[in-house]
Amino acid sequence: MNQLEPAEERFERLFSAYAGRVLAYAxxxxxxxxxxxxxxxxxxxxxxxxxxxxxxxxxPWLLAVARRTLANQxxxxxxxxxxxxxxxxxxxxxxxxxxxxxxxxxxxxxxSLTERDRExxxxxxxxxxxxxxxxxxxxxxxxxxxxRLHRARSRLRRAMDRSSxxxxxxxxxxxxxxxxxxxx
Amino acid sequence: xxDDRFDVVEMLRAADPVSTDAASExxxxxxxxxxxxxxxxxxxxxxxxxxxxxxxRHVRGARRAAVYAAAAIALVLAVTPAFGVSYSFxxxxxxxxxxxxxxxxxxxxxxxxxxxxxxxxITSETxxxxxxxxEGSQHTLWVAxxxxxxxxxxxxxGFGGCNASGEQRLSAIGAMAPVPxxxxxxxxxxxxxxxxxxxxxxxxxxxxxxxxxxxxxxxFEDGSTQELPVTWVGAPIDAGFFGYDVPSAHETxxxxxxxxxxxxxxxxxxxxxxxx
Numbered sequence: 001m002n003q004l005e006p007a008e009e010r011f012e013r014l015f016s017a018y019a020g021r022v023l024a025y026a027x028x029x030x031x032x033x034x035x036x037x038x039x040x041x042x043x044x045x046x047x048x049x050x051x052x053x054x055x056x057x058x059x060p061w062l063l064a065v066a067r068r069t070l071a072n073q074x075x076x077x078x079x080x081x082x083x084x085x086x087x088x089x090x091x092x093x094x095x096x097x098x099x100x101x102x103x104x105x106x107x108x109x110x111x112s113l114t115e116r117d118r119e120x121x122x123x124x125x126x127x128x129x130x131x132x133x134x135x136x137x138x139x140x141x142x143x144x145x146x147x148r149l150h151r152a153r154s155r156l157r158r159a160m161d162r163s164s165x166x167x168x169x170x171x172x173x174x175x176x177x178x179x180x181x182x183x184x
Numbered sequence: 185x186x187d188d189r190f191d192v193v194e195m196l197r198a199a200d201p202v203s204t205d206a207a208s209e210x211x212x213x214x215x216x217x218x219x220x221x222x223x224x225x226x227x228x229x230x231x232x233x234x235x236x237x238x239x240x241r242h243v244r245g246a247r248r249a250a251v252y253a254a255a256a257i258a259l260v261l262a263v264t265p266a267f268g269v270s271y272s273f274x275x276x277x278x279x280x281x282x283x284x285x286x287x288x289x290x291x292x293x294x295x296x297x298x299x300x301x302x303x304x305x306i307t308s309e310t311x312x313x314x315x316x317x318x319e320g321s322q323h324t325l326w327v328a329x330x331x332x333x334x335x336x337x338x339x340x341x342g343f344g345g346c347n348a349s350g351e352q353r354l355s356a357i358g359a360m361a362p363v364p365x366x367x368x369x370x371x372x373x374x375x376x377x378x379x380x381x382x383x384x385x386x387x388x389x390x391x392x393x394x395x396x397x398x399x400x401x402x403x404f405e406d407g408s409t410q411e412l413p414v415t416w417v418g419a420p421i422d423a424g425f426f427g428y429d430v431p432s433a434h435e436t437x438x439x440x441x442x443x444x445x446x447x448x449x450x451x452x453x454x455x456x457x458x459x460x
Contacts, residue, residue, distance in 0.1 A: 015220070020208025023216075027202045039211070040219045106195045125196035128204075156192045 007050045014046060014058055022062050025127050029070055038073065042066045060136035063127060067119075067137055109159035117152035124149060274313065275418040282310035282326050290328050290336060290344075303348035305329070305336040313337075314415050316427025318359065318388040323427060325390075329420045337425070339390060350422070353395045356444035358386025358459040363437040385440035386459045387430050394423035398449040402428065406439045 022042050026035035042065045046053055054061050110118055123134040135145035210216055282290075290307040310328040316339075317323070327337045330348045338344030347355065363385045393400050393414065400412045414424035430441055446455045 015211075019211035019216075019220075020204055023211045024202050024204040024207035027207055028200075036210075036216060036219055040216075043220045106192065106199045107201070110196065121193065121196060125193045126200045126202070153192055156196070160192065160195075 007047075010050060010053075011043075011047055014053065014062075015043060018059055018062050019043065021059060021127065022066055025063055025066055026070070028122060028126055030073070034073065038066055038069050041069050045069075057133070059127075060129065060133040063123070063129075063137045064139070105160055105163055106156075109156055109163055112159045112163075113152065113155055116148070117155055120145065120148045121152050121156060273416045273418065276311060276327075276329075276421050277418070279311035279313060279417070282312060282328075286310055286326050286338070286340065287328075289338060289340075290326070303334070303336050303346035304331040305346065305348075306331060313417060313425055314427070316388075316390070316429070318427070318429050323390075325425055325427060327417065327421055327425070333420070335421050335423065337392065339427070342390070347392070347394075347423075350394065353397060354391070354393050354400075354444065354446040354455045354457050356389055356391035356400075356457045356459060358441065359388040359390075360384040360460075361387050361435075363440065364435070383437070384460070385430075385435060385437070387435065389428045389430065389441060389444065389459065390426065391444065391457075392423045392425045393446045395454075396448055397424065397446040397454060399447045400424065400426055401445045401447055402441050403443045403445065404434055404439050405437070405442050408439075409445075412444075 019039065023035060023039045026038040026042075029035070030038065042062055045065050046058075046062060052061075110121065113121070120134060120138065123129045123137055124131065127134075129137065131145050131149055132142040134149070135142045138145060138148075140148070287307045287310050290305050290310050305328040307328055310326050313325040313327050315322050315324045321341075323339045323342050325337060325339055327335050329335050330346065330350075332349045334347045334350030334352075336344065336346040336348070343357070345355070361384060363383050389402060389412070391400075400414055402410050402412055404410070412426045412428050414426045416424040434440055441459055443456050443458045445453045448454050
């Protein structure tokens with residue numbers, strides 16, 4: 001990439017290359033309108049700090065900004081909800097896809113994990129990052145990220161085992177077929 | 185136990201609830217690009233490269249403003265009485281929504297209210313009513329309905345208050361200054377909302393009227409009167425608001441504004457509020 005290219009061209013190139021992936025990242029975590037706002041904010045930050053955006057593979061940088069933007073949004077929403085509780089107003093809580101009620105075993109197992117475990121798994125599985133890239137988004141070392149991923153994988157596997165055993169407990173037993181006995 | 189060779193990440197990948205291709209399509213849509221352009225412009229940092237786009241937006245904005253202005257003029261003309269005092273009608277639901285910061289200001293107004301005195305303003309419905317100029321600076325009036333059928337208001341910069349149940353018919357507050365030549369102490373910074381203990385006169389009068397009020401009239405010390413321009417706001421507010429920059433001719437001890445009347449359509453003075 002040309003380090004001297006004009007800011008506008010660079011921004012356009014960043015937008016074309018990554019807007020879809022940043023928006024997909026946000027859509028997996030909050031609902032549609034909020035996801036678009038988050039993505040717009042991410043690119044506003046990218047525009048303001050265009051010189052700080054890495055020239056090689058900017059996606060982890062952009063997703064790190066998205067993650068912080070989402071965290072701010074959650075904090076604001078929490079404060080507003082607390083305030084609305086105090087004011088006895090009914091404000092909807094922001095939410096992403098309802099993965100817990102998706103009916104998919106793996107998604108339900110994912111929903112049962114901590115936010116910390118979920119985030120690393122989602123970055124790898126859904127956002128398509130390598131563990132070193134996910135480390136940039138999470139703000140930890142690549143080694144720490146690999147350990148976190150390993151543990152999160154194990155917990156997801158255990159959660160799936162648990163849910164499948166509960167599921168099998170719930171399934172009514174089929175009536176056993178009567179063995180055919182040859183007529184005497 | 186599930187086989188360790190069975191990759192849960194692969195399973196997770198297959199269960200991704202969001203299609204990146206669909207997200208990319210959405211990201212390329214003109215509506216989303218406009219949203220990003222808006223965020224960039226609001227965020228600052230625009231370079232000269234943005235100028236053509238911003239100019240185009242301003243031209244479109246100016247055209248739109250011209251259309252709105254023409255509509256507003258038509259509306260004002262339609263309701264302007266023969267004696268020429270301008271007033272206007274603003275459907276509340278069509279007024280511009282307040283930014284989040286203003287909504288939070290409204291929420292803060294009532295956050296510490298004692299039990300039973302909380303005006304219960306619906307802060308998310310706060311809207312901009314109009315801008316009044318006072319001594320060269322602009323003051324914006326924001327109004328939010330309350331769940332009790334009234335409203336709260338705030339002038340920025342300035343002050344705020346509530347008519348939570350909507351029962352108060354008239355409120356007029358003056359931004360006070362010492363009358364020229366008096367041996368008054370300088371006004372305290374909060375003189376807008378306090379009763380000064382010096383010989384004072386209002387330089388700016390702001391307030392509201394509702395409940396059968398047809399017009400709002402200011403009375404001056406010299407016996408003259410002046411009907412104030414009022415912006416009447418539709419449901420659920422149903423009140424008229426005013427912000428009046430007192431003419432310099434009335435910035436004297438003998439001609440200062442002393443009271444505001446709420447007057448019905450048949451000329452009956454329904455209520456009077458002194459300015460002090």
